[in-house]
Amino acid sequence: MRILRFTVNGDLVEIGANDSETLLEALRDRLGLTGTKRGCDLGACGACTVLLDGRPILSCLLPVWRVQGRVVTTIEGLAEGPKLHLLQEAFHMAGAVQCGFCTPGMILSAKAYLDTNLNPAQGDIREALAGNLCRCTGYVKVVEAVKLAATWMRDTTEREAAR
Amino acid sequence: MIGKSQPRIDGVSKVRGTAMYTDDIRLPGMLVGKLLRSPHAHARVLHVDTSAAEALPGVKAVITGRDLPIAYGMLPVSQDEHALAVDVVRHVGEPVAAVAAMDERIASRALDLINVDYELLPAILDPSEALVRNDVKIQDRAVEANVERRVRLVFGDVEDGFRRAVHVRKDRFTKKGAGHASLEPHAAIASFTQDGLTLWTATQVPHYVHRTLARVLQMPMERIRVIKPTLGGGFGGKGEPMPLELVASALAVRCGRPVKITYDREEVFFTNRGRHAYTMELETGVTAEGLITAVRFSCLLDGGAYGSFGVVTLYYSGQLLTLPYHVPALEFQGARVFTNKPACGAQRGHGGVAPRFAFEVQLDRIASDLGLDPVEIRLRNQVRSGDVTINELKVTSCGFGECVEAAAEAVGWSRRRGRLPRGRGVGLAGGAYVSGAALPIYFNDMPHSNVVITADRDGGVTVLSGAADIGQGSDTMLALVAAEVLSLPMEAVRVVAADTGITPVDLGSYSSRVTFMAGNACRQAAEELRDKLFAGAAEKLGLAVEDLELRAGVIQKISAAEPAMSFGEAVAAAEGAGVPLTGVGGYRPPDLAGRYKGGGVGPSPAYSFGAHAAEVEVDELTGEVRVIRLAAAHDLGRALNPVAAEGQVEGAAVMGFGETLLEIHEVDGHGRLKASDFLEYKFPTSLDAPEVESLLVESNDPQGPFGAKEVGEGSLHPAIPAIINAVYDAAGVWIHDLPLQPHTVRAAISRGGS
Numbered sequence: 035m036r037i038l039r040f041t042v043n044g045d046l047v048e049i050g051a052n053d054s055e056t057l058l059e060a061l062r063d064r065l066g067l068t069g070t071k072r073g074c075d076l077g078a079c080g081a082c083t084v085l086l087d088g089r090p091i092l093s094c095l096l097p098v099w100r101v102q103g104r105v106v107t108t109i110e111g112l113a114e115g116p117k118l119h120l121l122q123e124a125f126h127m128a129g130a131v132q133c134g135f136c137t138p139g140m141i142l143s144a145k146a147y148l149d150t151n152l153n154p155a156q157g158d159i160r161e162a163l164a165g166n167l168c169r170c171t172g173y174v175k176v177v178e179a180v181k182l183a184a185t186w187m188r189d190t191t192e193r194e195a196a197r
Numbered sequence: 198m199i200g201k202s203q204p205r206i207d208g209v210s211k212v213r214g215t216a217m218y219t220d221d222i223r224l225p226g227m228l229v230g231k232l233l234r235s236p237h238a239h240a241r242v243l244h245v246d247t248s249a250a251e252a253l254p255g256v257k258a259v260i261t262g263r264d265l266p267i268a269y270g271m272l273p274v275s276q277d278e279h280a281l282a283v284d285v286v287r288h289v290g291e292p293v294a295a296v297a298a299m300d301e302r303i304a305s306r307a308l309d310l311i312n313v314d315y316e317l318l319p320a321i322l323d324p325s326e327a328l329v330r331n332d333v334k335i336q337d338r339a340v341e342a343n344v345e346r347r348v349r350l351v352f353g354d355v356e357d358g359f360r361r362a363v364h365v366r367k368d369r370f371t372k373k374g375a376g377h378a379s380l381e382p383h384a385a386i387a388s389f390t391q392d393g394l395t396l397w398t399a400t401q402v403p404h405y406v407h408r409t410l411a412r413v414l415q416m417p418m419e420r421i422r423v424i425k426p427t428l429g430g431g432f433g434g435k436g437e438p439m440p441l442e443l444v445a446s447a448l449a450v451r452c453g454r455p456v457k458i459t460y461d462r463e464e465v466f467f468t469n470r471g472r473h474a475y476t477m478e479l480e481t482g483v484t485a486e487g488l489i490t491a492v493r494f495s496c497l498l499d500g501g502a503y504g505s506f507g508v509v510t511l512y513y514s515g516q517l518l519t520l521p522y523h524v525p526a527l528e529f530q531g532a533r534v535f536t537n538k539p540a541c542g543a544q545r546g547h548g549g550v551a552p553r554f555a556f557e558v559q560l561d562r563i564a565s566d567l568g569l570d571p572v573e574i575r576l577r578n579q580v581r582s583g584d585v586t587i588n589e590l591k592v593t594s595c596g597f598g599e600c601v602e603a604a605a606e607a608v609g610w611s612r613r614r615g616r617l618p619r620g621r622g623v624g625l626a627g628g629a630y631v632s633g634a635a636l637p638i639y640f641n642d643m644p645h646s647n648v649v650i651t652a653d654r655d656g657g658v659t660v661l662s663g664a665a666d667i668g669q670g671s672d673t674m675l676a677l678v679a680a681e682v683l684s685l686p687m688e689a690v691r692v693v694a695a696d697t698g699i700t701p702v703d704l705g706s707y708s709s710r711v712t713f714m715a716g717n718a719c720r721q722a723a724e725e726l727r728d729k730l731f732a733g734a735a736e737k738l739g740l741a742v743e744d745l746e747l748r749a750g751v752i753q754k755i756s757a758a759e760p761a762m763s764f765g766e767a768v769a770a771a772e773g774a775g776v777p778l779t780g781v782g783g784y785r786p787p788d789l790a791g792r793y794k795g796g797g798v799g800p801s802p803a804y805s806f807g808a809h810a811a812e813v814e815v816d817e818l819t820g821e822v823r824v825i826r827l828a829a830a831h832d833l834g835r836a837l838n839p840v841a842a843e844g845q846v847e848g849a850a851v852m853g854f855g856e857t858l859l860e861i862h863e864v865d866g867h868g869r870l871k872a873s874d875f876l877e878y879k880f881p882t883s884l885d886a887p888e889v890e891s892l893l894v895e896s897n898d899p900q901g902p903f904g905a906k907e908v909g910e911g912s913l914h915p916a917i918p919a920i921i922n923a924v925y926d927a928a929g930v931w932i933h934d935l936p937l938q939p940h941t942v943r944a945a946i947s948r949g950g951s
């Protein structure tokens with residue numbers, strides 16, 4: 035057991051954790067952040083994706099002690115109060131959510147990608163989401179949602195630049 | 198509102214990560230349960246020593262098969278399972294004992310301390326061996342050798358049909374097993390208090406879980422409450438009672454504390470209930486014009502160790518062959534055998550998928566033999582609205598022809614079929630499916646779906662339904678139907694569903710029944726509520742009911758400019774003496790069963806139809822097939838919520854694509870799973886999946902809610918043969934064995950044909 039301090043969704047947290055404990059376990063069982071999903075425990079499905087210092091990682095594979103002093107963003111940290119992140123809005127409006135189990139990881143992978151490229155081609159989006167398995171949608175509306183969000187985010191960026 | 202795309206009512210909670218799935222629930226004092234599983238494919242359990250596990254600090258209870266001795270099963274004829282093996286284990290991974298402990302690590306350590314003495318028995322892993330081997334009996338109830346059931350159905354004059362045929366083809370096809378691979382693993386939490394047992398569980402069928410818990414735990418149903426939280430995908434894999442539900446409940450009773458069990462991914466694969474492996478022989482006769490004269494079909498289903506839904510799977514395999522083409526005579530013979538493997542059961546498109554693959558590929562071969570266009574042969578044989586098939590399936594609405602034309606058009610069929618450069622091709626196939634089964638799984642006279650709607654003076658309504666939203670969006674469908682009838686915005690409709698302690702019974706999410714059945718029940722309930730509202734408002738306003746209309750949350754005199762009364766005020770008026778305002782509805786299918794043994798499987802109040810066109814690229818050097826796109830046309834009667842319907846079609850088409858090229862659920866020579874995780878079990882990623890264009894065809898079923906029929910399952914069937922038929926167009930080879938393997942394609946190409 036060791037004491038760890040790190041930032042989750044803007045809050046500094048301090049937890050005691052076992053040496054073999056994964057970030058996924060700590061998030062779900064110690065911090066109550068159950069939006070991060072446990073689908074395979076093998077880093078194969080992507081449902082446990084969170085952002086570590088802004089980059090997508092598989093929290094089921096990462097020992098929690100590795101996040102000491104770092105910044106973790108989970109799906110719960112994306113919206114600003116009642117206001118959804120544009121990606122969340124786009125997933126909702128485009129019908130990209132069915133069972134929703136892959137959705138948190140999918141949205142976070144998409145966010146990490148769009149943070150680097152707001153003009154993605156269809157193939158780029160599919161590549162960016164290749165580590166996030168979905169069994170419901172066939173990915174069609176997921177790709178559409180990311181495209182839609184990219185458009186909205188571009189508009190926002192342009193509006194902000196114009197101001 | 199009907200016919201306009203609506204976002205899901207649970208969508209915001211899902212994108213925020215706040216939707217509560219079963220494993221997200223934590224109760225005070227909750228223990229963790231875990232199952233010990235058999236390493237052997239077939240063995241007698243001689244002795245289970247739990248003493249060391251019980252002595253481990255933090256372990257609260259250990260149970261074995263002796264603690265849950267009552268058998269259960271999905272069908273009345275298949276009560277052959279135990280939550281924990283009693284005397285015999287019949288497949289690798291079968292649960293043998295279970296522990297409840299303070300946490301997962303202690304529970305895992307405790308499992309290591311349980312000692313099981315096994316006496317190994319010979320295992321049967323080959324279904325053809327299961328057919329004949331009498332010295333090994335996997336289930337005592339097998340009728341002969343290890344055959345669970347043999348079926349023979351004959352309709353029409355088959356001999357005469359083949360005599361009339363000018364061309365007859367006989368082909369053999371195989372398909373390996375596949376799994377559902379829902380992203381959410383099974384999970385269940387049981388809590389036992391003075392109020393009885395409450396089970397939160399990831400199930401498609403709360404009602405059947407409820408019944409099974411009562412049976413196995415010997416507890417009255419009214420002392421048990423089953424709740425389905427948000428569910429992360431089912432596809433049939435959560436469509437029957439599962440060991441963890443019974444074990445968590447037994448442990449909670451034993452410990453007096455809540456117990457949670459969540460399967461890991463390997464356990465999900467051990468649980469299986471996925472698509473059966475099939476071996477099929479199909480013989481079809483046609484006239485010179487390509488009209489079908491007779492069909493003879495036989496199949497062998499590898500059932501695995503238990504019955505599950507298997508007898509239904511077997512009947513569906515033959516019964517659904519009479520749609521979407523006119524088949525004047527059919528002989529169907531099939532057998533389902535027991536083998537020492539995880540049991541197969543129902544998976545999206547249940548029963549019809551493998552036979553449809555065989556039929557559609559053979560139909561293309563027949564067209565090719567006769568020099569007919571595959572589209573043309575389908576249109577010539579199509580069933581139509583009003584037809585009754587030779588096995589007594591009644592077609593109430595049919596847009597099959599339109600589906601074929603729409604799919605063909607989408608890939609430029611007439612310009613491109615047979616005319617694309619070598620290595621590229623287009624193919625097409627059809628299909629049909631039930632909108633729920635006309636008969637329930639166990640005989641009873643309950644309605645299949647019940648809905649209660651209560652109205653409140655706040656201006657909103659609450660829909661109570663037992664239907665299980667498994668991700669397909671049934672809660673949103675119910676809200677939409679109620680909102681449409683009551684002219685309310687979606688936000689004014691709350692849905693409380695799938696809680697046997699609160700909601701009226703619904704049989705669950707299987708056989709693509711929910712929109713049709715729960716949708717009809719909801720519509721009826723909403724209409725009753727509306728009638729009561731009108732009566733109350735008319736009295737209060739001194740107007741006749743006929744003069745009133747309900748529009749955008751207000752009741753007003755027809756075409757009057759001024760609103761007369763808000764919805765909430767009308768509720769208050771209609772409450773009269775102070776009794777709450779409710780509407781109730783129920784749906785029971787008409788009596789449609791065929792008048793023959795087996796005539797209960799196949800009949801449905803309405804059938805969906807579909808046709809997919811695939812465009813593929815075949816690398817002739819490697820044999821690899823790339824599916825560029827699928828145009829998926831589906832006659833769903835009416836699209837209540839187009840964006841949701843498209844999502845169903847797209848998801849089903851891609852699942853069909855996965856079964857065509859990637860997915861295999863099978864065991865090695867020791868009965869161990871060849872693929873027990875998501876690295877080995879390959880299903881489509883975003884990079885594999887083709888582009889899918891969903892084409893919704895609306896035939897407006899006379900009995901469907903606002904004309905709607907099923908959409909989620911039937912839209913899988915045509916994808917598989919459409920791809921295989923496209924491979925022929927691209928490379929000139931016919932593939933009869935699924936999944937398609939590059940080396941077989943390459944070998945066929947080098948042989949210069951099939």
